[in-house]
Amino acid sequence: MITLSYNPDAGSLSWRFVDTAEEDATLEGECDATLLLDPQGQVVGVELALDDEIADDDLAPALAHPQVSFDAAARTLTVNLVGEEPASVQPLEEPAILDFDPDERLLAFEVLPADEFNLDQRLERLAPFLIEREEEHADEAEETILPPATRPVLPEGPHRSGFVALVGRPNVGKSTLLNALLGQKVAIVSPKPQTTRTAIRGILTRPDAQIVFVDTPGIHEPRNRLGAYMVKQARRAIPDADVVCMVVDITRPPGSLDERIAALVRKASARRILVLNKIDLRTKRGSDNLQAYRALAPWDMEVAVSALRGHGLDALVDEIVRLLPEGPPLYPEGQVTDLSEREIAAELVREQVLRYTQHEVPHSVAVEIEEWEEKENVTYIRMTILVERETQKAILIGAGGGMLKKIGSGARQAIEEMLERPVYLDLWVKAREHWRDDPSALRWLGYTE
Numbered sequence: 001m002i003t004l005s006y007n008p009d010a011g012s013l014s015w016r017f018v019d020t021a022e023e024d025a026t027l028e029g030e031c032d033a034t035l036l037l038d039p040q041g042q043v044v045g046v047e048l049a050l051d052d053e054i055a056d057d058d059l060a061p062a063l064a065h066p067q068v069s070f071d072a073a074a075r076t077l078t079v080n081l082v083g084e085e086p087a088s089v090q091p092l093e094e095p096a097i098l099d100f101d102p103d104e105r106l107l108a109f110e111v112l113p114a115d116e117f118n119l120d121q122r123l124e125r126l127a128p129f130l131i132e133r134e135e136e137h138a139d140e141a142e143e144t145i146l147p148p149a150t151r152p153v154l155p156e157g158p159h160r161s162g163f164v165a166l167v168g169r170p171n172v173g174k175s176t177l178l179n180a181l182l183g184q185k186v187a188i189v190s191p192k193p194q195t196t197r198t199a200i201r202g203i204l205t206r207p208d209a210q211i212v213f214v215d216t217p218g219i220h221e222p223r224n225r226l227g228a229y230m231v232k233q234a235r236r237a238i239p240d241a242d243v244v245c246m247v248v249d250i251t252r253p254p255g256s257l258d259e260r261i262a263a264l265v266r267k268a269s270a271r272r273i274l275v276l277n278k279i280d281l282r283t284k285r286g287s288d289n290l291q292a293y294r295a296l297a298p299w300d301m302e303v304a305v306s307a308l309r310g311h312g313l314d315a316l317v318d319e320i321v322r323l324l325p326e327g328p329p330l331y332p333e334g335q336v337t338d339l340s341e342r343e344i345a346a347e348l349v350r351e352q353v354l355r356y357t358q359h360e361v362p363h364s365v366a367v368e369i370e371e372w373e374e375k376e377n378v379t380y381i382r383m384t385i386l387v388e389r390e391t392q393k394a395i396l397i398g399a400g401g402g403m404l405k406k407i408g409s410g411a412r413q414a415i416e417e418m419l420e421r422p423v424y425l426d427l428w429v430k431a432r433e434h435w436r437d438d439p440s441a442l443r444w445l446g447y448t449e
């Protein structure tokens with residue numbers, strides 16, 4: 001296995017082919033490097049331009065891994081951990097540092113993208129390989145930057161229940177957090193802002209309490225009626241909540257949107273928890289950001305978490321339960337969300353559109369279910385993907401229908417996982433101009449009160 005480690009302070013990514021001690025690498029070299037990116041700009045691999053002095057045999061430790069290939073004519077060593085054809089490349093200004101052993105065999109190398117590249121936002125695809133990073137930084141993050149929330153002893157007293165709004169600007173990780181808290185995917189997630197469009201309820205039931213989480217759309221400056229609807233959904237969740245969790249991305253300083261959201265939170269009569277997310281991506285600026293977020297409102301509690309890696313979630317749930325009023329369960333014990341399987345299925349299609357398309361296209365898409373039929377061995381589902389322009393329709397269908405096939409195949413797998421039975425997914429694309437500003441289209445798509 002190739003071991004990757006990420007050093008957030010240096011902004012560097014180290015790739016190790018051989019499981020040996022650091023001291024074994026006694027010789028250093030340099031070469032040009034290029035990162036390989038997927039359609040979302042996530043790093044999937046790297047290409048090194050090696051010089052003639054490195055003999056082909058010296059690459060044996062690297063080539064022992066199936067993800068590594070070497071083009072002897074071009075002298076490029078390619079490490080592609082994900083295995084998909086990269087969608088784009090990012091040549092690096094800084095050379096890669098190569099580590100060799102005394103016999104000049106390549107053991108490891110390190111790349112250092114410029115700060116503007118925002119490497120820490122682009123490691124999602126490599127997360128399964130980032131073994132050292134987790135071990136090196138997880139404990140440290142909790143000890144030095146953000147003390148772990150003191151885990152309270154659970155009250156032995158009455159049953160508690162209530163509504164907990166998850167609010168924050170787009171892309172801070174609200175939906176990832178909701179799914180992680182529930183241990184089940186109810187909200188779709190993407191690296192693109194404004195993924196969540198409606199308030200989604202996720203219900204966590206335990207013996208002493210029931211928490212009804214309300215995942216809300218990211219609060220932003222709306223540019224159309226759909227955006228206005230989304231922001232309204234989020235704002236409305238705040239006064240209705242017993243506890244408001246303002247979720248922030250600790251790697252970024254608060255901006256004007258955070259200030260506006262905090263102003264709403266300050267006005268609410270609910271208890272307020274500051275949820276510092278993405279502690280796995282902690283950077284040097286983390287503690288400055290922490291002070292700035294603390295200053296936004298009088299918080300009842302702050303909890304540091306990594307929704308992606310599941311850190312700090314038990315502490316967050318315990319804190320929430322402590323702040324909830326006494327009350328009986330609000331939903332039946334087995335219910336996890338207020339969304340139907342059909343609604344989640346349509347969202348899973350939209351998630352794939354977000355995954356594979358860029359710029360305005362993902363934001364211009366809505367998904368409607370036209371037909372859903374339980375057949376003997378398969379669930380037949382026909383859906384229409386609505387876009388705003390013919391050009392967007394052409395992008396979604398792709399050359400020879402390739403794009404629609406990719407979207408369909410990803411969505412079908414996800415829906416099959418949810419339904420636990422085979423699915424036949426029939427996808428169509430239709431253009432309807434400016435539907436995001438058309439009240440009747442919004443009503444019919446369910447984006448209304």
Ligand SMILES: Nc1nc2c(ncn2[C@@H]2O[C@H](COP(=O)(O)OP(=O)(O)OP(=O)(O)O)[C@@H](O)[C@H]2O)c(=O)[nH]1
Pocket residue numbers: 124168169170171172173174175176177188189190191192193194195196197216217218219277278279280281305306307308309
């Ligand atoms: N590294 C890291 N990434 C995270 C974490 N939580 C979420 N993300 C990533 O952040 C991106 C946005 O996550 P979402 O859960 O869609 O964010 P959101 O706040 O619901 O976004 P909107 O729907 O736009 O409001 C995704 O690429 C997630 O994988 C975390 O704890 N660590």
